[in-house]
Amino acid sequence: MADSLPPAERLLNLVIALVNAPGRMTKEQIRSSVAGYDREGSTEAFERMFERDKETLRELGVPITTVHGPAHGDDLGYRVDLDAYALPPMELSAAQLAVLGLAADFWQDQSLRADAARGLTKLRAVGTTASGTDAVVGLAPRLHAAGPALAPLLDAAHARQAVEFTYRAASTGEVRRRTVHPWRVVGSRGGWYLVGFDVGRDAPRVFRLSRIVGDVVAVGQPGAFTVPADLDARAMIAAQTGQERTAWLAVAPDRAGALRSRAVDPSGAPQHVTAAVPADRDLLAVPYTRTADLADEVLGYTDAVVVLDPPELRDEVVRRLREAVAMARRLAGADREEADRG
Numbered sequence: 001m002a003d004s005l006p007p008a009e010r011l012l013n014l015v016i017a018l019v020n021a022p023g024r025m026t027k028e029q030i031r032s033s034v035a036g037y038d039r040e041g042s043t044e045a046f047e048r049m050f051e052r053d054k055e056t057l058r059e060l061g062v063p064i065t066t067v068h069g070p071a072h073g074d075d076l077g078y079r080v081d082l083d084a085y086a087l088p089p090m091e092l093s094a095a096q097l098a099v100l101g102l103a104a105d106f107w108q109d110q111s112l113r114a115d116a117a118r119g120l121t122k123l124r125a126v127g128t129t130a131s132g133t134d135a136v137v138g139l140a141p142r143l144h145a146a147g148p149a150l151a152p153l154l155d156a157a158h159a160r161q162a163v164e165f166t167y168r169a170a171s172t173g174e175v176r177r178r179t180v181h182p183w184r185v186v187g188s189r190g191g192w193y194l195v196g197f198d199v200g201r202d203a204p205r206v207f208r209l210s211r212i213v214g215d216v217v218a219v220g221q222p223g224a225f226t227v228p229a230d231l232d233a234r235a236m237i238a239a240q241t242g243q244e245r246t247a248w249l250a251v252a253p254d255r256a257g258a259l260r261s262r263a264v265d266p267s268g269a270p271q272h273v274t275a276a277v278p279a280d281r282d283l284l285a286v287p288y289t290r291t292a293d294l295a296d297e298v299l300g301y302t303d304a305v306v307v308l309d310p311p312e313l314r315d316e317v318v319r320r321l322r323e324a325v326a327m328a329r330r331l332a333g334a335d336r337e338e339a340d341r342g
Helices: 007-020 027-033 043-059 094-106 110-126 130-136 147-159 233-241 257-262 291-300 311-341
Strands: 064-068 076-080 162-168 175-188 191-198 203-208 212-219 245-251 282-288 305-309
Touching (some): 007 076, 007 147, 027 043, 027 076, 043 064, 175 233, 191 233, 203 233, 245 257, 257 282, 257 291, 291 311, 305 311
Antiparallel strands (some): 162 175, 162 212, 175 191, 245 282, 245 305
16 A cells, blocks of 8 residues: 655655665665555556656755666666765854754744754754854744645645645635646745646636635646746746835834844835834834735734834734734633633
């Protein structure tokens, strides 16, 4: 019975097997001992999968070499050239570890958080102390969680396999089933996006992962499509998410590092904005496209950030604050009622 494993896990199992093999591994040994290959399927299907995996690993820099058997030239085996694959002694500075920590924080999705944390822990073991992390203190990347759709879409994009999912359109609210060739999965502008070819509409499309309803299901065979060589995924996302605007923010000193990292020259601020900046605040000009995304980010800084302009962004932040206060009051009232009943 076939082992149902994601392609990335099968590739990792193959690397581990080849690295730890005392000599070489034949295809039959790989098929029978490496989890992820179908031991009961056809030989042709295994051959295609193995050849694809072998080329993928070589493209990723894993030096898989072909070894001929001592008795027959046709008796082929495979191993990893450990001399070419081994890393030199690793010495990470505190600043480098801090940047890696930011990268781990970036992966807030539950499906990848544990892997990022484990990798960072291992790297810290070979690094120096964390005394030099002040260079990135307060600079935290903010990207909304992608949810359960991220992992299967990454696997399908790697395998070039079509997917099906239910999607809620932003403009109309229409919910319908989509069949898509997943070209790229991109984190951009505060959210996660799938760029691919919508089979039903016979055209390229951009899908925001947060609007996917339910599970993502892989359909058809791997290798079913080719990603366009001239694909510019970020340009497609930019065209989809709308025209870029500027938010004028009054920010407390040494706060909101992520906003400061994206800020542009504020010298062109309108007069009504400059007149409204408190004396103890810095004026930031931050480009953005989606009002809701920036409102969520600003809300996370509480009173360290005040929106001066545009009004619609300020209104969104105020609305969220009022909703939070109303919810806190409801919860407090429920607690009092529970206490009275007790």
